[in-house]
Amino acid sequence: MERVAMDEAYWSAVRTMRLRIAGFLDSLDPAEWDAPSLCQGWRVRDVAGHLALVPMITTWDLISAAPRARFSLHRINTVLAIRQGAGHPREIVAKIREHAGDRRTAKVLDTRNSLFDAIVHSQDIAMPLGRDFPVPVEYSREGLRRVWAMGWPFNARRNLDRLTLRATDTDWTVGAGPEVAGPSLSLLLLLTGRTAAVVDTLHGSGVAALKV
CATH class of the missing domain: 3.30.1050 (Nonspecific Lipid-transfer Protein; Chain A)
Incomplete structure (x- = not known):
């Protein structure tokens, strides 16, 4: 029961972070969406695209992107983030909200990373824009x-x-x-x-x- 309670608290935190990020992204203007993030080579929209993709991504998505990314996991992540980030901001935010409560990711990845991934990327977006995004x-x-x-x-x-x-x-x-x-x-x-x-x-x- 204790493990179950911990899991529930963890996923509640993940969902809360994702929904708060979606609300924050709603407040950005078009220029801010295209501004650089703290992630080297990623714009704000690419970070948002990554966050939208994490709970939807499959192992096949990673495999299919591998040749273009020269089989580097870091470059695969970048290729997919930029691809997802190319969508309209409203669509990206809608996907983050739709999948905020999902408890999955690609089998070769690890759901134990979901919370810190959302936390860190919230700051990757907010800090270069001079915005404050508090985290519990x-x-x-x-x-x-x-x-x-x-x-x-x-x-x-x-x-x-x-x-x-x-x-x-x-x-x-x-x-x-x-x-x-x-x-x-x-x-x-x-x-x-x-x-x-x-x-x-x-x-x-x-x-x-x-x-x-």
């Missing part, structure tokens, strides 16, 4: 737990375990060494490679060791 601390903490444990593609533990990472807004501390402290959301973006976007929100003797 408990969501960010769960994202930190997952990314620290998962290894590839971020390899956060391998890259950062020489430092002590400490959230200042929740009970989460990992690593050993000089401290890097800050809000859980900032640490989640750090773990997923968005260092330059959040370094000014972090403090401690370990900040100087971060690669921006």
Whole structure:
């Protein structure tokens, strides 16, 4: 029962994030949809397209895009995001809303990544636009737990375990060494490679060791 309750809480958080992102996207003007995101080479619309696609994507979608992407999973992700992001903003937002409660993704992917994926991409959209998109601390903490444990593609533990990472807004501390402290959301973006976007929100003797 405890595992079931945790799963329900997790998927409730995923649905909440997706619906909030859809509402946020509704507030953007056409120029903002075509603005660069924090994801290198992705516009805001491409990030939105990715978020719409995650709960719908199949393994066959990944396989069919592989030749064009030269069989790189990173490039496959980009090809599919740009393809989905080419749609009209209303259609993209409608898909995010329609599938907000879905609990699936391609079999070769992992639904345990759904929450942090939505959290991080919400910031990929909002931060370059100078917009604020708050995330509940408990969501960010769960994202930190997952990314620290998962290894590839971020390899956060391998890259950062020489430092002590400490959230200042929740009970989460990992690593050993000089401290890097800050809000859980900032640490989640750090773990997923968005260092330059959040370094000014972090403090401690370990900040100087971060690669921006």
